[in-house]
Amino acid sequence: xxxxxxxxxxxxxxxxxxxxxxxxxxxxxxxxxxxxxxxxxxxxxxxxxxxxxxxxxxxxxxxxxxxxxxxxxxxxxxxxxxxxxxxxxxxxxxxxxxxxxxxxxxxxxxxxxxxxxxxxxxxxxxxxxxxxxxxxxxxxxxxxxxxxxxxx
Amino acid sequence: xxxxxxxxxxxxxxxxxxxxxxxxxxxxxxxxxxxxxxxxxxxxxxxxxxxxxxxxxxxxxxxxxxxxxxxxxxxxxxxxxxxxxxxxxxxxxxxxxxxxxxxxxxxxxxxxxxxxxxxxxxxxxxxxxxxxxxxxxxxxxxxxxxxxxxxx
DNA sequence: AAATCGCGTGAATAAATATGCAAAAATCGC
DNA sequence: GCGATTTTTGCATATTTATTCACGCGATTT
Numbered sequence: 573x574x575x576x577x578x579x580x581x582x583x584x585x586x587x588x589x590x591x592x593x594x595x596x597x598x599x600x601x602x603x604x605x606x607x608x609x610x611x612x613x614x615x616x617x618x619x620x621x622x623x624x625x626x627x628x629x630x631x632x633x634x635x636x637x638x639x640x641x642x643x644x645x646x647x648x649x650x651x652x653x654x655x656x657x658x659x660x661x662x663x664x665x666x667x668x669x670x671x672x673x674x675x676x677x678x679x680x681x682x683x684x685x686x687x688x689x690x691x692x693x694x695x696x697x698x699x700x701x702x703x704x705x706x707x708x709x710x711x712x713x714x715x716x717x718x719x720x721x722x723x724x
Numbered sequence: 725x726x727x728x729x730x731x732x733x734x735x736x737x738x739x740x741x742x743x744x745x746x747x748x749x750x751x752x753x754x755x756x757x758x759x760x761x762x763x764x765x766x767x768x769x770x771x772x773x774x775x776x777x778x779x780x781x782x783x784x785x786x787x788x789x790x791x792x793x794x795x796x797x798x799x800x801x802x803x804x805x806x807x808x809x810x811x812x813x814x815x816x817x818x819x820x821x822x823x824x825x826x827x828x829x830x831x832x833x834x835x836x837x838x839x840x841x842x843x844x845x846x847x848x849x850x851x852x853x854x855x856x857x858x859x860x861x862x863x864x865x866x867x868x869x870x871x872x873x874x875x876x
Numbered sequence: 877a878a879a880t881c882g883c884g885t886g887a888a889t890a891a892a893t894a895t896g897c898a899a900a901a902a903t904c905g906c
Numbered sequence: 907g908c909g910a911t912t913t914t915t916g917c918a919t920a921t922t923t924a925t926t927c928a929c930g931c932g933a934t935t936t
Contacts, residue, residue, distance in 0.1 A: 623775045
């Protein structure tokens with residue numbers, strides 16, 4: 573379990589900040605109470621298919637998801653999704669996800685990345701994610717989509 | 725001049741073969757009569773914005789253009805284009821580019837990458853590229869597009 | 877319970893990549 | 907052409923990243 577929690581945290585970190593090196597990532601993870609070494613990060617990065625790319629603004633290298641809105645996102649990260657999400661329910665025009673503790677933010681980030689139709693936004697607590705949609709029907713539909721995603 | 729010729733050769737090489745390391749690239753370039761070191765390649769790669777990505781088939785890392793058909797291609801490689809292309813003419817349904825020696829193949833590759841509308845294909849000799857279009861009018865149009873590209 | 881397997885990990889290190897600096901080469905203005 | 911200035915490069919090395927090897931831990935089998 574720790575494995576995918578950590579990897580999901582990595583995804584969250586690199587989409588949030590500009591991470592230039594694996595050592596930097598190690599520090600951030602240590603700060604978030606993951607006790608690991610650079611060796612492990614190197615393997616995680618390979619596994620997640622992350623790339624090091626030249627940041628347009630800073631001119632420095634930084635880690636990034638592989639470009640494009642294609643399948644890359646889905647394919648690779650669904651497994652993390654699967655392990656972290658405990659339940660999916662709707663409440664009016666909201667979809668509420670229960671996750672294992674501390675994973676909500678990462679999952680929230682992934683949902684943003686998925687760029688699902690009609691999703692207005694998503695917010696996260698510690699173990700809860702709320703996805704906001706315009707109507708009750710659309711919430712129902714998105715819930716089904718996410719369900720399907722998780723169960724293959 | 726050598727600079728952009730070399731960089732264009734790099735682009736050609738990485739789209740042709742699976743280049744795993746900069747040293748490998750150095751060898752290939754040496755074989756093609758470019759006498760350079762890894763340090764220079766490192767800088768070229770940064771300048772071209774190339775990335776190292778996990779090859780789906782082999783599971784090994786390889787160098788690649790940054791994904792996507794967006795502007796990345798145009799923005800970055802136009803300057804090489806500019807230096808290499810001497811003249812642009814049409815002949816019936818063909819666009820004929822004259823390039824400095826040994827650059828035709830690289831330019832041909834770039835044209836493929838640009839993915840211009842209605843281009844059926846492009847072939848290259850040593851200093852000549854032929855772009856093939858369905859009609860004379862379309863050839864005329866593509867020639868203009870390329871002209872524009874080169875002169876900003 | 878002991879033995880075996882499989883997987884994830886860290887420590888140490890090998891391999892790969894980036895960079896500071898000085899020198900060489902190209903470019904410019906005269 | 908000639909000196910001044912800018913750009914490009916190699917060398918040496920620092921930095922960063924990947925990998926080997928050994929170990930630990932949980933699950934499974936005997």
